[in-house]
Amino acid sequence: MVTEASGAARKNAPDAPSERGRDPKRGGGAVRHLGFVGDDAALVEALKRGEPGAPAALYDRHALHLRRVLARVLGVDDELPDVLHETFAQALSSIDKIDDPKRLEGWLVRIAVFTARGVIRKRTRRRWLRFMAPADIPDPGAAPTDPRARLALARVRRALDKLSADERIAFTLRYFEQLELREVADAMDVSLSTVKRRLKGAEKRFVAAAKADPHLREWLERSPRWSAA
């Protein structure tokens, strides 16, 4: 385990933990974990060896990216932290199964997508059983302040709910996260032709839902070339 005896912050620490290390009131004697030094392949080996700082390093390097991928697919709501936690927990528990340690990021994205698919299906079942309110619950505290933007996000989620889980994932990764088709296929662990087929169905259903919704149609029409579609 590597440690440092000063306030130098980890480069990749996402938020509060690294800020605490900068607190001048704590003085220069605070000892914090540096996590891990090395590339992703070395990190995977450290994780397999059970090195104590490796899980933190894995999280610090990839949490922001995976949270963004999950947000694209699921939307931003209060369940997102739990899904992110589940994604990393799955990754840590199955690190021995990674084929190519150099492609750690892609492997993590596949786990995130797999976890998100489970969440979508769980939400669908919940809606059916009415154990809770519909899953498209925007987090009021974190939503954009522009009420029309809030409305647009809520309506996007409603339109996405009309897609199957696989269509939704393909659509959001392609158009929201702006991945290339090959990258979408890798993330979903399917062939390129399968992705194209899912995207075709997703586009058809999403556009139909969006055109039927005056709020969403307004946002869509702001996009150049929409009228040519």
Add this chain to the structure above:
Amino acid sequence: MSDGTEGSLERFGETIAGLQDEALDARQDLGAVRSRLLRRPEASRPSRGWLAFAGVGLAAVAALVVFALLPSEPPEPLAFTLPDGSAGGAGSFVSADAPEAIAFTDGSALELAAGSDLRFAQVDGDGARLDLQRGRVRLDVVHRDESTRWAVRAGPFVVDVVGTRFAVGWDPETGAFELHMEEGRVELEGPGFDGRAVVAGETVQLSVPDEPSAVADLELPPAGEEPQAAGTESVADADEARPSRRRAATLDWRRLAREGRHREAVRAADWDRILATGGPADLIALGDAARFAGQSEKAAAAYRAIRLRHPEDARAPQSAFFLGRLALARGDHAGAAVFFDAAATEAPAGPFAAVAEGRRLEAYAAAGDTAQARRAARAYLERWPEGAHATAAHRVLGEAPLGQRARTERAHGR
């Protein structure tokens, strides 16, 4: 899919991603997840095989059977965010200076026109009951299931809706009501329109019957004469002319006010008695009725009575807020600022706090009191940095609204 659609979806996706990034930026949960993950790495367990899965499945089936036999719990109340950024709920009140949009967690949404007042009288898991006190509201209600239930009260009219898209307008000063159906079907109840269905494409325009309906509802004996036209007699004159009606009218002004028949309520109330001896609940109700009836001086008298006779009551700051609005309406910006200041400082956590602070800075600015306006603007931004009046506060301080600019750039130019 054409290239045009694909290109449009890419640009649309960029915009949505920008909004999502903005929402993500506002969250402070990465550190908490990190702590939880590293504290309890054993939380995630590898799969235990198909036997475990089958066990879970059997347990789920058993749970479903139990669930089917038990009475279902009521769903969580709908959640929504008010224009000032606070969480809304039953009792929330929105006074829209500019058009506002509110989204609910069931996908339903409303748009409130500028100059409208709306109260969320009731909110539960099946819908909401809205009290449109003035102005125009457009609703898009999502029909989730048979229990979905929304209603809009506008004066004496009630629009009962299950799932549809429509707009309601209500002017308490003229008694003019309008319902415009865009999609679906509602049932409209009100004077002369009891329980009739209104369907897509139809527009209903009605006005509240004046004195005759009040006489009928108060179950008064036949007067033997036509009631006078609205606005042609004072309350005292009316009471003196019809002494036999006075007791019934005094007893029933509250009901008239609750039903949105504000002009009739103002006429029916015994003003001298209520102003001298009435409790804060009566005074605020009477003040509201007079305000909605367009009788500013009567409304101000009721609100002032609350502040003079019940200064410790929770409705005292609310009265100050409405006194501020009345002052604004007559162009007394300095007076309005004083009342908004009182409303904001007497109830800093009250439902009117944000809007009172916003109106206060605007009133000081309009009155030409630059120093007070700047002080109020700084105070507003400290408490409500992204509130509805943040742009006005930045303008008073001579600053660019940075947050707004950043959001716009992120949304359109990522």
